Amino acid sequence: MSRRVLSALVGLLMISGTTAALNPGTASAATYSGYVMGYFTESPNFSGANYGLHLAVSADGLNWTPLNQNNPVVTPTQGTQGLRDPFILRKQDGTFTVLATDLKGTDWSLQNQYVHVWDSTDLRSFTGYRRVKLHSMATHSWAPEAFWDASRGQYAIIYSAVNGGHDVIMANYTSDFTTVGAPQTFFDPGYAAIDGHLHQVNGVNHLFFKNNTNGTLLAARSSTLNPGSFTTYSGPVSHGGTEAPIVVASLTSGTRYLWGDTYTPNGVFYAWQTTNVASGAWTPVDQRSYTQPLNSKHATIQPITAAEMSGLLSRWGAPAWNRLKAYNYPDRYVRHQNNVARVDTYPFEPYQDQQWRIVPGLAGSGVSFQSVNVPSSYLRHSGYAVVLAPDDGSAAFDADATFTAVAGLADSGWTSYRSYNYPDRYLRHAGFVLRIDPVSTATDRQDATFRVGY
Structure with a gap:
């Protein structure tokens, strides 16, 4: 008896988004209808490890559809030939730049001063692949992110590196993600801080980070984007050992979601929510409400338009499995x-x-x-x-x-x-x-x- 297996795309609800600059560096003219996530993959015994850029899309920012059968859409060909900690930035012209740690696997002792960089108009193709050197110190360049600093007319690349005996958040300024200025300390709370993530609310800049001494997530804030101007204000948030904070604004309400990635066991995402980021208080989100992509680790999330969502699904396809x-x-x-x-x-x-x-x-x-x-x-x-x-x-x-x-x-x-x-x-x-x-x-x-x- 013959069997035909039918593969179907899941119909994604397209929610009309608000017109807003949800994060520094976001093009202000777009009306967003969903989100894109970038990540790499690992599983408990590393059978699911893949150190290329993976993408998923979501209508609500909580439940995700992996693209390309949960295979990478692009993979580094220089350096370690692998990436961790990808970050997707929508630049001021509406196109994208992707940054990532240059590290394949888990050799944390590797002192790599470079990060991977790609350009993309639509996340359907990637051009201009290069590695950019951020510093010459005997340390790493972990978890790069970037944002637009209007006061400087440049982008800041922030990342984790050891300076002064412990990890701090460093910054280099750039106009093109090819040539960068000298590194400087952006944030140093006096203990090991990694995985810096900037989120702007009502003109206040909030820097979320991992306290690498105890595996909790904290937030600092500043009215400017100047290095050294941020002051920690929140209490700790964690679910076991938690890292890689991401804050995502709802497109339909005043709610913001804080994602954190546990590193024991491998790569379980947890989410918290608030309607008042300035309070520093976050409430756990019921796990029924969200589902991470299979094997996903240390993600990045950015809002996208309905046309971009449709284009990504058309280019890469939804999984043939559930x-x-x-x-x-x-x-x-x-x-x-x-x-x-x-x-x-x-x-x-x-x-x-x-x-x-x-x-x-x-x-x-x-x-x-x-x-x-x-x-x-x-x-x-x-x-x-x-x-x-x-x-x-x-x-x-x-x-x-x-x-x-x-x-x-x-x-x-x-x-x-x-x-x-x-x-x-x-x-x-x-x-x-x-x-x-x-x-x-x-x-x-x-x-x-x-x-x-x-």
Whole structure:
């Protein structure tokens, strides 16, 4: 019996954005409708490590669609031939410059004074690749970012380097991201500070950074962009060891989101929110509300227009696979392990165990779940337990491996799956193992509800 696997792009809600300079250096004329994220990838045992520039898009800045099947869109060819910590800057003319740490892997002792640089008109192609030397000190140039300093008529490149015995945020000024001025200390709180990220609100400049002595995120502020003018004002924010702060303004409200990337375990993003950045207080965002791209690490997020969103999806495409997040355990995803279907805490290895092609139902209606890394096998129920099994071509297998998607039983914005041949039973987890069971209680409904994403 032949099987056709259909790949479909997820329709992204295009939200009309406000016209605003959300960050220094953002072109002011654009009306934004979504976001682009840049990142590199790692997984717990590094099987998913790729040190090229990856891109994802989002309509709400919370749930992300990886592009190019979560493969890189461009990879460095000089220096270490790898990147970490990419940053996407929209320049004053509306085009983009991409900066990144020149480091492939995790050799933190590498003293690299250079950063990778690309130019792009639309993030669909990348030109002018070069490495730019920022200093001649016996130290690194980590996590470069950039912003427009109108008082100087130049861009500032900020990055982390050891100066005075500990990491500080350094700055070089440039007009073209090719020739740069002499390095100078931009911010030094008196202890190791890395991963500087600038965000402007109501004319006040907020510099978010990682306290590298204890793995917390803090913020400093200044009414100017002058080196040495920033003063720390916030309390610490963290979820375990947290780094790589990013602040993203909602396009539809006054909410701002603070993203942080944990480094133990590998690359789990957490988000906090506030409507008053100046207060320094952030409230955790429910993990049900956001989903990071698979294996993503140390990201950058910038607003984009509807045309740019459409162009990126057209150029690079959405994944041909999905992941399913558990509603009541949103840190867990549906995966197979030893042929048993489970929901396990992200991240895990093999990371491919959580990737599914949601294909037309083998029984002729509904859907079936085909494993990406074992493509001959599908999720099916057997004695009401759900297992990964090879398609034997039988009508019984087809029926057992087919489910009807319905509005989520615990949340209509999510999805539940009713068994094709036992329509009084739904796909659910119990003790973190998947089954098909009748659903009657609130807990049952939560166990049977999933977010289909990436």
